[in-house]
Amino acid sequence: MHDVTIGMLIVLFGLGSLASFIDSVVGGGGLISIPALLLTGLPLPMVLGTNKLAATMGSLTSTISFIRSGKMNVHLVRYLIPFSLIGAVLGSMTVRQLTTSFLKPLVIFLLIGVAVYTVFKKDWGKSSTYSGLTKKSGLISILVAFLLGFYDGFFGAGTGSFLIFAFLSLGFDFVTAAGNAKALNFSSNVASLVTFICLGSVSFLPGIIMGSAMVIGALVGSRMAIRKGSSYVRPLFIGVTIILIGKQLWDVLH
Numbered sequence: 001m002h003d004v005t006i007g008m009l010i011v012l013f014g015l016g017s018l019a020s021f022i023d024s025v026v027g028g029g030g031l032i033s034i035p036a037l038l039l040t041g042l043p044l045p046m047v048l049g050t051n052k053l054a055a056t057m058g059s060l061t062s063t064i065s066f067i068r069s070g071k072m073n074v075h076l077v078r079y080l081i082p083f084s085l086i087g088a089v090l091g092s093m094t095v096r097q098l099t100t101s102f103l104k105p106l107v108i109f110l111l112i113g114v115a116v117y118t119v120f121k122k123d124w125g126k127s128s129t130y131s132g133l134t135k136k137s138g139l140i141s142i143l144v145a146f147l148l149g150f151y152d153g154f155f156g157a158g159t160g161s162f163l164i165f166a167f168l169s170l171g172f173d174f175v176t177a178a179g180n181a182k183a184l185n186f187s188s189n190v191a192s193l194v195t196f197i198c199l200g201s202v203s204f205l206p207g208i209i210m211g212s213a214m215v216i217g218a219l220v221g222s223r224m225a226i227r228k229g230s231s232y233v234r235p236l237f238i239g240v241t242i243i244l245i246g247k248q249l250w251d252v253l254h
Contacts, residue, residue, distance in 0.1 A: 004040050009209045012036055016210035021059040024065075024180050025225040025233055027160010027185065028240040029055065031247055033210060046203055049196030053207030056193050058214030059186035065222035066179030067068035070172035073130070073176065076141075077183040083142050084184045088191035089154025092252030108248045111158050114165045115241045118234070126230050130171035137170065139217060152188040153195070157248060160185060161241045174237065182222075 004012075013034040023029025033054060037047045064073040118124060134139060144166050152159040163181035164174070172180065196202050225233050 002047075004203075004206050009038055009206065011039065012206055012210045013213040016054060016058075016213030020061075020214035022236070022240060023055070023058060023160065023214075024182070024218040024221035026163040026237045026240045027158070027181070028244055029058070029157060029214075031182040033126035033242065037206065037210070040203075040206055042203055042206075045196075045199075045201045045204040048202045049193070049199070050207040050210075051191040052189055052196055052210035053202055053204070054214050055212030056186065057208075059182055059189050061215045061218035062178075062182045062222040063186045064225065065219065066182055069179075069226045071175050071226055072179035072183060076133070077180050080141060080145040080184060081187040082093040084152075084187045085191045087146040087149025087151075088153035088188035089195055091150035091155075092192040092195035094150075094154050104248050104252050107155070107158055108245055108252065111161060111241055111245045111248065114161055114176040115238060115245065118165070118168075118238055118241070125172070125174035125177060125234060128171060128173040128176060130176075133170075141166075141170070141225070142182040149184070149191070152185065153192040158241070158244050159188070161237065161244060164237060174233040175225060178225060178233055178237075189218040210223060218247045 011118060015032050019029035019032035030051060030213055033051050034047060037050055042050065067074065138204045146160055148159055164177045167177035
């Protein structure tokens with residue numbers, strides 16, 4: 001059991017709210033929340049599990065906000081959530097056995113592709129052209145939900161960006177794509193959290209303190225995205241994706 005000081009809990013609260021403000025729309029909050037939790041001196045598996053507790057509280061709040069605003073295709077995400085759940089459980093179990101270092105070069109390459117495509121396709125995601133799934137796109141969507149659920153449980157960096165990109169590819173506008181992505185991200189967070197709890201890798205006090213802050217950040221961030229629309233979400237999506245690329249490059253080089 002690690003003792004966490006009052007001062008550190010205050011730091012976790014402040015950084016948690018900032019992390020969730022960003023994460024509530026396009027993901028990437030782990031860039032802030034995980035380094036903050038590392039400052040507590042918790043071992044890395046405990047940091048990852050504690051971060052999942054906080055992130056689950058924030059992503060639940062964002063999911064509810066998007067549902068209430070109508071900026072989520074509930075029928076589609078309800079269909080995909082079970083596959084995301086299964087993938088996340090398997091990913092969280094696998095991370096205990098294998099190193100994740102081999103994934104970083106691949107993630108960098110994929111994130112660069114996502115960023116470049118989004119930057120140059122300027123009208124992408126401004127309005128929705130989604131008209132339902134075909135048999136082929138349905139099967140691909142199931143596979144993507146499972147693989148990104150597994151990835152989120154196993155490694156996680158850039159999951160929000162990849163999910164939004166996937167929903168944009170189906171024809172959704174940026175805001176609805178973000179809402180759909182957040183629902184799947186919430187489901188994979190829950191599955192990973194349960195797995196980490198069963199493995200004894202969650203520190204509840206710092207997780208709940210940071211999670212409370214994430215609820216506040218998620219409320220503000222998701223409501224701003226819903227109110228301002230694609231003109232706000234698109235540049236935030238590109239910016240966070242570029243920061244993620246830089247973070248993964250830094251990790252590889254150092």
